[in-house]
Amino acid sequence: MDAEAGTPLQDVFRRLAPVHRSLLLPDGTELRARLPAGLPLLLRLDAWNQPDDFGETPPSGPETFRLLAEVLDSGDPTRYRPTLAPDTHWSHWPDAGTL
Structure with missing residues (x-):
């Protein structure tokens, strides 16, 4: 590289x-x-769906955060069943680090 x-x-x-x-x-x-x-x-995620308006939407809004709350509350990692595709690959966030 x-x-x-x-x-x-x-x-x-x-x-x-x-x-x-x-x-x-x-x-x-x-x-x-x-x-x-x-x-x-309890749970290790290498990819998830990140809201693009992070910091503006309350944590109760994005599916990812609601599912993580369910996992933490129940202690059951199988409750993390997202319906949205992960978007944390850097190619989804080309301007990251430039704000």
Whole structure:
């Protein structure tokens, strides 16, 4: 992966992620080390549907947040059954990091 000097860091990560995802994101052991001892890993999402007006819509609005609340309230990760396609791939957010 080539990047010119001065390339914004988010663009470097976007180029690295497709090929080196396992090196950039924590594996199970690394993730566990960041959680308090005894706290169970209830659900891990690598992709979800992110509202494009984040910060303007109340958390009760987007499906993703309502489903996460259900999972947390019930302790049952199978309650996370989204109907909307994930859109967290960087290609859906080309202006991310430029605000």
